[in-house]
Amino acid sequence: MSFPVRSVLGASRSPLLRGSLSVRLSSTAAKQTTLKERLAELIPIQQENVKRIRAEHGKKSFGPVLVDQVYGGMRGLPALIWDGSVLDADEGIRFRGKSIPECQDLLPKAAGGSEPLPEGLFWLLVTGEIPTQEQVSQLSQDWAARAAIPEFVEEILDRCPPSLHPMSQFSLAVTALNHNSAFAKAYQDGISKKDYWGPTFEDSMDLIAKLPNIAGRIYRNVFGQGKLPAIDSTKDYSHNLASLLGFAEDPAFVELLRLYITIHSDHEGGNVSAHTGKLVGSALSDPFLAYAAALNGLAGPLHGLANQEVLIWLRKMQSKLGENPSDDAVKEYIWSTLKGGQVVPGYGHAVLRKTDPRYTAQRTFALKHLPEDPLFKLVGQIYNLVPDILLEAGKAKNPWPNVDAHSGVLLTHYGLTQMQFYTVLFGVSRAFGVAAQLIWDRALGAPLERPKSYSSAAIDQIFRDKQ
DSSP: OOOOHHHHHHHHSOHHHHHHHHHHHHHHTTOOOOHHHHHHHHHHHHHHHHHHHHHHHTTSOOOOOOHHHHHTTTTTOOOOOOOSEEEETTTEEEETTEEHHHHHHHSOBOTTOOSBOHHHHHHHHHHSSOOOHHHHHHHHHHHHHHOOOOHHHHHHHHHSOTTSOHHHHHHHHHHHGGGGOHHHHHHHTTOOGGGTHHHHHHHHHHHHHHHHHHHHHHHHHHHTOOSOOOOOTTSOHHHHHHHHHTOTTOHHHHHHHHHHHHHHSOOOSOSHHHHHHHHHHHTTOOHHHHHHHHHHHHTSTTTTTHHHHHHHHHHHHHHHHOSSOOHHHHHHHHHHHHHTTOOOTTBOOSSOSSOOHHHHHHHHHHHHHOTTOHHHHHHHHHHHHHHHHHHHHTOOSOOSBOTHHHHHHHHHHTTOOOGGGHHHHHHHHHHHHHHHHHHHHHHTTOOOOOOOOOOHHHHHHHHHHHO
């Protein structure tokens, strides 16, 4: 089952976004609005827009449901509203209608930098608008001011054995942040439904702001990197994260984090982590509880661990073939992988039917910053060989690389070689998209998710009765 891509992308460029842009341009000439102020202006516009869409289209069918989809993990089943991004099978992910190259071009950058600041991407996800440099700087300062984590959360992390997986520690810490949830307290005090978005916004801002401190503490505790430095209120989010990890001295690594967080921030609502965050949030669990659940889904080997599998496969190939293998040797290794009943990690995608633009963005970064890196050169060599082999083998509808085919190689180049930690960085990034949607879900009064389920016997009986 498929739907017209252009109509879906067109819907992301809603009248709300087109109309609100002129409001922003006129109002910001005199005064730079904060993200929360801008959101307060947009919410009533979008509330009316949703009412209009439901009034005009609410009783229309959005497509059939196939039994194979019910058994196949709901693949392709249109069942969620997710405003931050839409995945186009041909063009890749679009954030509020903007492609990755457009985001790289339009979003504000750090002084002397060329990659977009994640702060700007979050502003785009929440409002549908490109922020000014000043608005992004204000957001950086706001997150730095919120970055400290409670002492008891520090103690929880410090008491975790190094053998406990970093993602388990990450989930524990985010869950514990619920202790100070503004939404949980407001709900207990009887807040009106129309005001749910306010404390949800505050919790979401706190969540994103505190993730670098959590990630940095986990990294240093598990891998023995010493005491954490303080957050620098004059630096951007990615620079502070790099500092907490111990890599801020390399400007190229800081730039890599800016790109990494941006391109991993959101990927529609149907992936496990995003959907889990939305589902748990629909029960009015606060953003900390909702995102902790999302992290547990991200930790699964079919979701967030793919870049590790790519790196392991590349290392094994490099160990067997040497640093500069011939094309014939690489082809033979790829075929041996397939004939052994395994997939080529990092290739193929459930939706995309061309090279993942996130892969392309990382490849462009590597060509600029590390063109002679042996692993990067191997990745490029594989890129030239794998698609034809997969097509010949009949192994993939999409034989092109996805984002995971590249990210681990970049992190490894700069010395972040601890693969168990890679999913934590993914988790820091994905919070941006989940948090943005949680804010809008509460602003628009999204209900508790409760899809209908059927037993196998019931499905069988339905079609027997139709015979």
